[in-house]
Amino acid sequence: MTLTDGSSTGVESLDRIDRKILAALQTDGRITNLDLADKVGLSPTATAERVKRLTRDGFILGYAAQLDPVKLGRGLLVFVEIKLDRMTPEVFSTFAAAVTRAPAVLECHMIAGGFDYLVKARVGNMDEYRSFLSDVLMTLPGVRETHTYPVMEEVKNTVHLPL
Template identity: 70%
Template sequence: MKSIDAIDRKILRTLQRDGRLTNIELADRVSLSPTATAERVKRLHRDGFIEGYQAVLSPEKLGRHLLVFVQVKLDRTTPETFDAFARAVQRSDDVMECHMVAGGFDYLVKARVSGMDAYRAFLSDVILPLPGVRETHTYAVMEEVKSSSYLPV
């Protein structure tokens, strides 16, 4: 892995807080010239430290009030079943994240839907028909205590 220095880390921390900064604003915040800052940001992109930029949207304003986590246990743990499950789950817009995990089940799915009726439809129309699904356990979020995509840099 390529190494980064303290200035690169400051750039990454600053961009995590506000990815809409202009290069001049970023340069001012990290105490570098705009040219040097632009070159560093370009290198951080090229080397894969920065994967992209996105707006953080309000689930509530967009009618996605219910956050659920679904544990999924498959009936077979073969490479073919894993691949088919992964391909199928990637097609659902309701699924925000899906992680293969070690432990008592195979996948942890994070989804946002409009409410309990939408969740029931999501479970019956999206999750249960996925390849190899044997069992699910759902946890509806009552309160989001912390939600962040920030990484310590």
């Protein structure tokens, strides 16, 4: 995307150094600026300025710790297909507002295809999931039908984007 001042905020605006910075920060968001500068071959000042620009331009959205769901009592990962009873803007917006308030829901995506939404949630065990299904998911506005897929093994789980 090109802005009115001629600058670019899309992927085409990233050079090799920007990509190295983003890759390093994806791997270790707590890396010091000095270590990051050393890793990408720039001065600490130039590196800090690039990180500020990448943040300002929206390439870096934030930083977070990765937590162990099993140790925190959220060992069961489930995906749930949700079909709504009707397709209106009001139902979509009330459903979206309600699902964002459900703490067990990690992700919710509107899907094109045989169902309307795909929900990714973490709960402690199957008993907790049954409660979550009846007390949360089935009470969401417009929900007609659900299909649940409990995860038996996480083969790949990453938030790292290819650069």
